[in-house]
Amino acid sequence: MTKPIELTTKMRSPMKVLSLCTGIAGDAAAFLHAGISHEMIAVAEFDPLASAVLACRFPGVLNLGDINAINHWKVYHGKVDLIITGIPCQPYSSAGRQLGSEDARDLSTRVCEIIATVAPRFILIENVPQFRTVQGGKPFAEFTGAIERAGYSLGYQVIDAQDFVPQRRKRLFLCAYRGTPSTSPSELLAFAAGGAGRAKPGGAICDRARSDPPGSSSVLYPPRLGTIMASGSGLNRAGMKGHEMDFYVVQEFPEWGLTVRRPTPLEVLRAQGFPDWWLDDVTYRGRPLTNNQRYQLVGNSWPVPVAAAILSEINAHWFAPASK
Template sequence: MQIKYITRTRDDVELPRLRVLSLCSGIGGDVAALEYAGIPHDVAAVAEIDPIASAVLAQKFPSVPNLGDLTLADWSNYHDNIDVLIAGIPCQPYSVAGRQRGVDDRRDVTSDIVRIVGEVRPRYVLFENVAQYETLHGGKAFSELRNGLVSCGYAVDHRVIDAAEVLPQRRKRLFILGCRGDAGGSPSQILADAASGGRSADACGTTRLPSADATSGSASVLHPPRLGTLMASGSGMNRPGMRGHELDFLVVQEFPQLGLVMRRPTPLEALRAQGFPDDWFDGVSFAGKALTDIQKYKLIGNSWPVPVTAAILASVFRSSETGRLSQAA
């Protein structure tokens, strides 16, 4: 599966650049989404503590500061100076793959996110997590986040979107979008637009995102039609044995002169299944060595579905432009 990335400019029009703050940044899936949608942007800073993911960010975006632990960072320099704050809130406290301790898990940063939003006051906020974030323990964390955003002056809505609509991977994720009162745009409409399949995800043109059916690979691949959900543990990608849901990663493919071959997805296929360009890891190393396959699998599984995020951010960008024009008038 090969996804074509979109870059658009409008003739004779200088598009405004979104100033972005990326928290829990991983390998920069949110930046990949901005690039996918052709959105002019500047990343003010990232915040990531995982050493391997931080190495990826440092080498791909050498001029962007990494603030590290978001619970300790100073946000005063970004007050009223950010268009979009994006965070892939850690999913380990909520995922069915973990113990689901929710807000009692030390890795939960919900209260910190609310505090940071209040200090930074971005025009838009976008958060992503597993679907269980909305319901686990009576929705305690979700309610804390939503109520905190509302108290900070944001209109808020949320939606679970399955990346299988545009990618050969089953990946249901909860997206939470907030628009500050003076920003323009409706979070409900923005998310509905993205959930329609991302068909209007191109921020600066009219090109549509491909459907998953059109990008699921060669006809010689007999199983699976879509991969299972890529996970931060690398589950299903490299363990000696496979069972249960891990069988969703058993690729059965017919090769000329070899016949049927059973194999696992390669790191490149995993990268494509998440929607990244093929060269995202090119030239990236950790501790002086090229990234191993297991490191790549884990980094990819912990990231965003790029085209879905691009669809949301593209609609945010259009709303942002409309809001600026209204203020100017």
């Protein structure tokens, strides 16, 4: 039986982390993947399905729930080194109506308010690339402007997960720092994206992400999966459009010959870089997770080794006394 994960390491000076819009804690998995000493102060996730995963994996960590319903962020002022969040992408994703700041689900303004109140030393944010361009780029300009006015230098870069895991997944990463860093946020993201990152597996996770999706040399197609989405497009329903075709796995079995099938939940979990056991023993409303629920949870997360590469650079370049 899989044991809950203890997020506080015994190493000296752990990085104190506040995770917002946590999902299934791809950020925590990234810390473990990179072997970075850290302490999760709290997480914030309102989705009941994702919250069930957090309660199983991290029973000792407070889940604050909906960030819009919380007004006591001042208690975390001066107690957090890093705020990390994957802001909900629905207002900006090309899969939706791209209403941006006019979408009721947009949390970018709220996240900026939390950052200004908590004043962490570091910030790491993930979203879809369209976050930069929707509504002529106005919401993104307002978002980055608010962070800069709060006293941060920042940089951003689109990184494709296929350089780290067997999945094509372009995402925009924004990194910011309060004070004067020895390495600029833009340079740090470039190091991480260009292979100079220190994302070597060094913690609790064994790195199996770069193998073929089903982990077998007998897989003939695809070399990497398409972008995994929470809708399960191509996974739990017919994939007959564009990238969905890249979820048909063509594999040669000694017993049955050439077979066409869809990826299993385990293969999808590996394609995001999670360890095989991440969703083990999780129950929702008293029942084990269904395949569709697993696809949804993994599709809503972010690629673990990409986040690990960025966090490794933060840890290496910036984990030193901040300049005033």
